Amino acid sequence: MAPRFYNTLSQRLEEFAPADGKTVRMYTCGPTVYSYAHIGNFRTFVFQDILRRTLRAHGWALNHVMNITDVDDRIIQNATEARQTIQEYTAPFTKAFLEDLATLRVERPETISPATEHIGEMVELIERLNESGHTYKSDGSVYFRIATFPEYGKLSHTNFSGNVAGARIDTDKYEKEDARDFAVWKGPKPGEPAWDTPFGAGRPGWHIECSAMAMRHLGETLDIHTGGVDLVFPHHENEIAQSEAATGKPFARFWLHSEHLLVEGQKMSKSLGNFFTLREIVEKGYTPDAVRYLLASAPYRKQLNFTFDGLKAAATSIERLRNFELRLKTSRFAEGLDPEAEARTAACAGAFDAAMDDDLNTADALGAIFEYIRDINTLIDGGSFRSGNVKGALEMLRKFDAIFDVLRPPAQEGALTDEQVNALIGQRNQARKSRDFARADAIRHELAAQGIVLEDTKDGVRWKRK
RNA sequence: GGCGCGGUAGCCAAGUGGUAAGGCAGAGGUCUGCAAAACCUUUAUUCGGGGGUUCGAUUCCCCCCCGCGCCUCCA
Numbered sequence: 184m185a186p187r188f189y190n191t192l193s194q195r196l197e198e199f200a201p202a203d204g205k206t207v208r209m210y211t212c213g214p215t216v217y218s219y220a221h222i223g224n225f226r227t228f229v230f231q232d233i234l235r236r237t238l239r240a241h242g243w244a245l246n247h248v249m250n251i252t253d254v255d256d257r258i259i260q261n262a263t264e265a266r267q268t269i270q271e272y273t274a275p276f277t278k279a280f281l282e283d284l285a286t287l288r289v290e291r292p293e294t295i296s297p298a299t300e301h302i303g304e305m306v307e308l309i310e311r312l313n314e315s316g317h318t319y320k321s322d323g324s325v326y327f328r329i330a331t332f333p334e335y336g337k338l339s340h341t342n343f344s345g346n347v348a349g350a351r352i353d354t355d356k357y358e359k360e361d362a363r364d365f366a367v368w369k370g371p372k373p374g375e376p377a378w379d380t381p382f383g384a385g386r387p388g389w390h391i392e393c394s395a396m397a398m399r400h401l402g403e404t405l406d407i408h409t410g411g412v413d414l415v416f417p418h419h420e421n422e423i424a425q426s427e428a429a430t431g432k433p434f435a436r437f438w439l440h441s442e443h444l445l446v447e448g449q450k451m452s453k454s455l456g457n458f459f460t461l462r463e464i465v466e467k468g469y470t471p472d473a474v475r476y477l478l479a480s481a482p483y484r485k486q487l488n489f490t491f492d493g494l495k496a497a498a499t500s501i502e503r504l505r506n507f508e509l510r511l512k513t514s515r516f517a518e519g520l521d522p523e524a525e526a527r528t529a530a531c532a533g534a535f536d537a538a539m540d541d542d543l544n545t546a547d548a549l550g551a552i553f554e555y556i557r558d559i560n561t562l563i564d565g566g567s568f569r570s571g572n573v574k575g576a577l578e579m580l581r582k583f584d585a586i587f588d589v590l591r592p593p594a595q596e597g598a599l600t601d602e603q604v605n606a607l608i609g610q611r612n613q614a615r616k617s618r619d620f621a622r623a624d625a626i627r628h629e630l631a632a633q634g635i636v637l638e639d640t641k642d643g644v645r646w647k648r649k
Numbered sequence: 650g651g652c653g654c655g656g657u658a659g660c661c662a663a664g665u666g667g668u669a670a671g672g673c674a675g676a677g678g679u680c681u682g683c684a685a686a687a688c689c690u691u692u693a694u695u696c697g698g699g700g701g702u703u704c705g706a707u708u709c710c711c712c713c714c715c716g717c718g719c720c721u722c723c724a
């Protein structure tokens with residue numbers, strides 16, 4: 184079954200398949216590396232990761248590009264204040280961003296590249312626009328002339344024929360013909376980085392990097408373009424204008440936008456000061472897998488209210504998933520195959536796929552999984568679940584985890600090895616046999632202090648890392 | 650003002666024209682040397698408010714109230 188995604192362009196759910204039937208060419212607007220990304224930013228990247236993994240589950244290959252914006256007003260200002268070049272200033276934030284992605288188990292796009300390494304492509308694109316009359320020079324900068332692109336507004340569904348743009352026209356500090364016109368190339372200013380081009384020295388406008396980079400790596404029409412809702416206007420609208428004006432082709436077939444993460448009911452933003460970085464949350468003792476789970480658990484087109492209670496609930500939910508996996512792997516079951524268990528596994532797989540194909544309805548998909556876990560636990564308790572059912576159940580979990588990727592506990596430095604844990608458990612079992620419960624409990628406490636939880640079951644002792 | 654998203658149990662959150670998934674928390678119970686573990690059961694006569702359509706609406710239509718976002722840099 185083909186997945187259906189909500190396309191901002193059409194404002195409808197549409198069946199998706201890559202144009203060439205094989206490889207999905209997608210582009211994601213990456214971060215501006217002027218400081219650490221916050222978890223609101225990461226919601227978008229987790230969404231994009233869930234999308235990637237879902238597409239792959241359909242058997243398609245991925246060619247995914249993400250830019251790193253390493254030249255913009257804030258970067259220049261901050262670098263200047265720090266008396267650094269923009270490269271020196273942005274390098275640590277780029278590194279931190281990539282580390283955070285890895286921490287959240289967000290797969291690296293096939294191409295992830297800074298804007299400043301694509302100046303040549305931007306210049307070429309701007310020249311195409313210059314030659315076709317879509318731009319004009321003013322005050323040393325090059326502007327895109329919106330009047331030459333009648334479809335402007337089609338993504339944000341804004342009708343500009345009225346007076347909407349009128350309110351702010353009069354200042355005219357940029358010498359623009361039309362208030363909606365935007366800079367594709369900004370003229371040089373003293374102390375700012377600049378590149379020489381046929382149309383004068385300067386630096387890229389905000390939007391041009393995405394068009395240039397996407398077309399360079401993915402061709403003139405992408406399958407999917409993703410980003411946060413706040414980028415719909417003006418960023419993506421302008422990307423469409425400058426790209427389609429240059430090529431005469433649709434820039435992207437599907438536009439997918441993720442809603443914002445809220446904190447206390449408000450948008451998480453740096454100007455409000457109500458944001459958290461991943462690092463801060465981890466320092467508070469929460470685990471990255473709980474953050475990933477929380478960000479992924481609500482459908483991407485719904486605003487999600489971030490709370491620390493929610494993080495705790497996410498961590499507990501993950502425990503339930505892991506406990507189920509552990510039970511499957513460590514319990515002894517009678518020989519044979521229970522048809523009802525097999526039927527439930529198949530039903531869960533179908534429900535899971537249907538939910539993900541329904542515009543990535545992760546909440547519904549999780550519902551299917553937890554319902555399944557409860558049903559199978561009941562079958563196990565009742566003794567009807569058989570050893571032959573284990574394989575299918577574990578495959579179901581793998582199918583789930585190929586998307587959510589939360590079953591594997593985070594690696595912990597200085598943790599006991601499996602061998603050390605098993606040795607201590609052996610000693611405890613000896614103590615229990617000789618009814619030396621004080622010694623047994625001492626060992627359990629010792630392990631607990633190392634984050635190891637023991638469970639005495641009728642099939643013996645099993646353990647897990649907490 | 651324009652455009653968009655949302656208001657479902659204590660919290661988070663699915664969903665359908667036919668009588669409310671799931672998670673967390675809470676409450677019972679099972680198992681256990683004990684249990685901090687694990688598992689099971691249970692928790693909304695009701696889906697922001699008011700009209701309307703319908704045999705029947707949380708789900709469709711209209712009006713109202715409330716929250717959030719974008720329209721300026723922003724995931």
